[in-house]
Amino acid sequence: MSLTGQVALVTGAGHGIGRASALALAQAGALVVASDIDYARAAETEQLIKEAGFESLAAVADVTDERAMNAVVDDIVRTQGRLDIVHANAGVLMAGTALTQTLDEWDKSFTVNVRGTFLTVRAVLPQMIKQKSGAIIITASVSGLIGEPDLVAYNSSKGALVNLTRQLAVEYAGRGIRVNGVCPGWIETGFNDPVLGHLDPEDLSRLVGTQVPLGRQGTAEDIAPAVVFLASDWARYITGQLLPIDGGLTSM
Template sequence: MIVNTLSLTGQVALVTGAGHGIGRASALALAEAGALVVASDVDFARATETEQLIKDAGYEGVAATADVTDEKAMIAVVDDVVRKFGRLDVVHANAGVLMAGTALTQTLDEWDKTFTVNVRGTFLTVRAVLPQMIKQKSGAIVITASVSGLIGEPDLVAYNTSKGALVNLTRQLAVEYAEHGIRVNGVCPGWIETGFNDPVLGHLDTAELDQLVDRQVPLGRQGTAEDIAPAVVFLASDGARYITGQLLPIDGGLTSM
């Protein structure tokens, strides 16, 4: 049955940036699909909240903490997962930051932090998990890119450029590690109502935001983290067993305008 290909029963999943927003929603969805989920976040209190939400829903989850920009910390988290659970099947590399700015107003510190978290952090997450997945000869990696990595947008020079890097990192990893049975895909969220876009949209009142959404999003609303999570589950599952190197826009039609 088709539905069985979406099951992750018996698998172990690691989610970074799992303390809120898309990361939390995907951690819950992966657990609901049957995976034991390790919810990792730089803020351990938030990671613990996600763990409790997973357990309250009747599923298996544990909290972990690591700074994705710290190579030793990411290796330690992965080693701990493998030591405790014996395997690592799914990774959602989700941690990221957004800071508004143009080529003239973005500070170098903001530029560097954006690339350190979004690009270096994703790279180090993937590099930490690859040895185990190669050993298993299987694995699914889902990277949170963005529609911002597919198009140009005002006032987002560092963020858009960093997400563009993740778009091509997804393709590069997919090509390089397919021979080991590892699939690498990305989700490209549009405007998601989690507070993450507040540096760009936060100055708008409700009426102004509604007007902007009506003009630019064909479905007429911002998305939610729960709109993204099912796609993460799908790309991690056997339902996507012949899909790798792909970037899936989840944006209410924004990039079709």
């Protein structure tokens, strides 16, 4: 699944799935721009990629800031001349029910998860349309496919990303742009700590054993190969799809 000569942008690349995705895309041959709201973390990802012998640049941007996202993309196009792959990955999770979730938490969930993804995509589309090619991969979640307790804002925002993926795929297929999503399940990155962090290791292991057929939480490295696949020509006839990567969780 060679991506040699291609340029990729990954948002939320400073840790977790974003960092693993950036590393995997670089290993496949792409020059990767690792973007994060925290420049120090983005720079760490850049350094890890370079230490592995691959090409990378770091960038800082708040995905909810339209000017910031446009500036990052403009800089990539100015310096690299193209932009082939985007992994719109930045997101937040805050636990809460319809009665306990604060309005600020609800608004932040939609601002980062939905608005941030939308602004990322809107920033990259003009260049991809000009090229008549591009692959966009959105990090949705199994939480956008099923209902879960204590995740009203997160489930709702990720559900929006599921249909945003489909809408964009239909809208831009004729321009040579493919849009797909990955739907991680329980991934051991710390991202799920607002929901699972209160459990001690034994209780967490027992819960995972009963809920996940493969019997373990996933890792960021379990998600990254799917991002590379969806970005590559191996997936050239795939668009508008949401791929659960969840150890069988949504099959229970």
